[in-house]
Amino acid sequence: MKEEIIIAGFGGQGVLSMGKILAYSGVMQDMEVSWMPAYGPEMRGGTANVTVILSEDRISSPILHEYDTAIILNQQSMDKFENDVKPGGTLIYDGNGITRHPERTDINIYRVDATDEAARMHAVKTFNMIVLGGYLEVKPIVKMENVVAGLKKSLPERHHHLIPMNEKAITRGGEVIKEVSLVK
Amino acid sequence: MRELKLMKGNEAIAEAAIRAGVDGYFGYPITPQSEVMETLMAEQPWKTTGMVVLQAESEIASINMVYGGAGCGKRVMTSSSSPGMSLMQEGITYLAGAELPCVVVNVVRGGPGLGTIQPAQSDYFQTVKGGGHGDYKLITLAPASVQEMADFVEDAFDLAFKYRNPVMILSDGVIGQMMEKVELKEFKPRWTMEHIEENYPWATTGKKKDRAKNIITSVQLEASVQEAFNHKLQAKYKAVEENEVLFEEVMCDDAEYLIVAYGSSARICQKSVEIAREKGIKVGMLRPITLYPFPTQPIQKYAEKVKGMLSVEMSAGQMVEDVRLAVNGKVPVEHFGRFGGSVHSPGEVVEALEQKLIGG
Structure with missing residues (x-):
C-alpha cells in the first residue's frame, strides 16, 4: 500500500499541520512516511502546500509530479494541482472560494465544505481536521486510534485538551463529505 | 526500546x-x-x-x-x-x-x-x-x-x-x-x-610539566617546513581516499544505464529508476554517500558495463565533472538538473535519461 498526497491551500489554513498529523498517524501505524513542505517565498503570505507519502515500503522520492490524492483548499491550488492527480486518483476540495470547479472526468472527485462546517461548529480552527476526516472517510488508510495517537504526538502537551474537539471535527468531516463524480 | x-x-x-x-x-x-x-x-x-x-x-x-x-x-x-x-x-x-x-x-x-x-x-x-x-x-x-x-x-x-x-x-x-x-x-x-588528554595529546588542554607546549596554528613561514607539512596533509588525504569511500547501489546489477546522484537528488532518482524500469529501461543508480572521498573506482567499474551515465544534481553541472574524470571518456556522461532553487521531479529525470542518453 502506498498513498501519495498533496495538500494545498492558503497559509494559515492548517495545511502543514494537517499533513503532519496524517504523517504521524502513519508512524503510529508502523508505516513509512514523508512530509515535504513548500517552504519557499510562496509560503510567506500566500499559498502553502505539503506532499505527504504513507507507504508500507521504503519511500523513494519525497518530491512528486503526480499524486494519488490531491486535497485542494483554494482556487490557486485547484489551478496548480488538478492536472497532477493520477488518472483514477482522487481529488477532494472545499467549495468555499472556488470559482472554477474541477473539470476532469478520469478522477474521483469529492467535496467537503469544511469552511462552512467549521463555522457552524463554532470551531473555525478545526477546519483542517474536518478536511482530514473527509479524506479518511474516502481513503481509510490509517485507523482512527492511530490518528488520535498522531494528534497527541503532533500537538504540544499544553494543547492536548483540544484533542476531543479535533476528534469531533474529524468525525464530522467523514459525515459531510460528498461525492461529486466518480470514475466508473 | x-x-x-x-x-x-x-x-x-x-x-x-x-x-x-x-x-x-x-x-x-x-x-x-x-x-x-x-x-x-x-x-x-x-x-x-x-x-x-x-x-x-x-x-x-x-x-x-x-x-x-x-x-x-x-x-x-x-x-x-x-x-x-x-x-x-x-x-x-x-x-x-x-x-x-x-x-x-x-x-x-x-x-x-x-x-x-x-x-x-x-x-x-x-x-x-x-x-x-x-x-x-x-x-x-x-x-x-x-x-x-x-x-x-x-x-x-x-x-x-x-x-x-x-x-x-x-x-x-x-x-x-x-x-x-x-x-x-x-x-x-x-x-x-582525561579522555581528551589521553587520546588527543595535540589538544591545548593546559601545559603539563612533562611535555612541550601544544601550539595550534596554520602558519609556517619557512617554505620547506610548509612543503613538508603539505606532504603530511596529502598523505592523510590519500589514507582518507583509500579507507573512507561510501556509496550505495540501487538496481545496478543488470543496468545498461547508470544514474549518479547524491542527497535529495538520489531520493528523486530512485523514483525515476522505478518509473524507467516500468517502461523497460534497464537503469540503476549509484549514490555517492561520501562526496570527498569520491567513489571514483566504483564508477570506473560501471564504465566497463553500462552504455552511458547521467549525473543528476540540483546544479548547472558540478559533480558531473568528477563522474567524467572517473569514466575517463569510456562512455558518454551527461548532466541533468534543475537549479537556482527549482527541484527536478522524478518524471523530468526519466525524460532527460531518454533524451540525452537513450535517444541520443
Whole structure:
C-alpha cells in the first residue's frame, strides 16, 4: 500500500499541520512516511502546500509530479494541482472560494465544505481536521486510534485538551463529505 | 526500546548532536537551516549534557568559535546555508591548515549571491574542490534521508577526530525541511578532560610539566617546513581516499544505464529508476554517500558495463565533472538538473535519461 498526497491551500489554513498529523498517524501505524513542505517565498503570505507519502515500503522520492490524492483548499491550488492527480486518483476540495470547479472526468472527485462546517461548529480552527476526516472517510488508510495517537504526538502537551474537539471535527468531516463524480 | 520520532532533517541534526555528547554548537540563523539552532535552543542541552549552544554575531564568528573549541580537543560544530557557508570559508581552510577536527553542516540553498531560500546542490564545488585557499580537503558526507542526517553527526565526528580534519555534512533544503521517521541513538556522555588528554595529546588542554607546549596554528613561514607539512596533509588525504569511500547501489546489477546522484537528488532518482524500469529501461543508480572521498573506482567499474551515465544534481553541472574524470571518456556522461532553487521531479529525470542518453 502506498498513498501519495498533496495538500494545498492558503497559509494559515492548517495545511502543514494537517499533513503532519496524517504523517504521524502513519508512524503510529508502523508505516513509512514523508512530509515535504513548500517552504519557499510562496509560503510567506500566500499559498502553502505539503506532499505527504504513507507507504508500507521504503519511500523513494519525497518530491512528486503526480499524486494519488490531491486535497485542494483554494482556487490557486485547484489551478496548480488538478492536472497532477493520477488518472483514477482522487481529488477532494472545499467549495468555499472556488470559482472554477474541477473539470476532469478520469478522477474521483469529492467535496467537503469544511469552511462552512467549521463555522457552524463554532470551531473555525478545526477546519483542517474536518478536511482530514473527509479524506479518511474516502481513503481509510490509517485507523482512527492511530490518528488520535498522531494528534497527541503532533500537538504540544499544553494543547492536548483540544484533542476531543479535533476528534469531533474529524468525525464530522467523514459525515459531510460528498461525492461529486466518480470514475466508473 | 526503539524510539521513533517524526522530525525534520534540521531537527534531527540538533537532536543527534545532543545525544552524541557534542560539546558545543556555534551558529547564526539562515533559512533553510534555522531549525538546527532553534531545536538546540528549545532543548536547552546546557542544562542536561552541558553542551554549549551559542548564537554568534555572524557566521565568521561562529566558525572561529569552532576553531577555538576544536583546538581544545572539544567536539564542536556549526551549521549554515550557502551564503553563510561562503562567509565561513576562511575559517574552514584555517581549521584544515591547523588540522582541527570539527563538523560543519551546510543545508544548501540556491545561489549565487544571496540567491533564494529554496533547495539546491550548487555548493558541491565549494565543498569538495576547496572553497577556501590552499591544498586542503574536506571529508564530505551527503545524507539522503532524515535518518542519515541524524546518523551522520556522530559518524562525522568520528572521522574528524580519526583524521584531525574538518568534516562537512552537505545537505540541502529538501532533506533539511522534510520530515521522516527517525530512530535516535542513546545518549552518550560528553568526553572527559582525561579522555581528551589521553587520546588527543595535540589538544591545548593546559601545559603539563612533562611535555612541550601544544601550539595550534596554520602558519609556517619557512617554505620547506610548509612543503613538508603539505606532504603530511596529502598523505592523510590519500589514507582518507583509500579507507573512507561510501556509496550505495540501487538496481545496478543488470543496468545498461547508470544514474549518479547524491542527497535529495538520489531520493528523486530512485523514483525515476522505478518509473524507467516500468517502461523497460534497464537503469540503476549509484549514490555517492561520501562526496570527498569520491567513489571514483566504483564508477570506473560501471564504465566497463553500462552504455552511458547521467549525473543528476540540483546544479548547472558540478559533480558531473568528477563522474567524467572517473569514466575517463569510456562512455558518454551527461548532466541533468534543475537549479537556482527549482527541484527536478522524478518524471523530468526519466525524460532527460531518454533524451540525452537513450535517444541520443
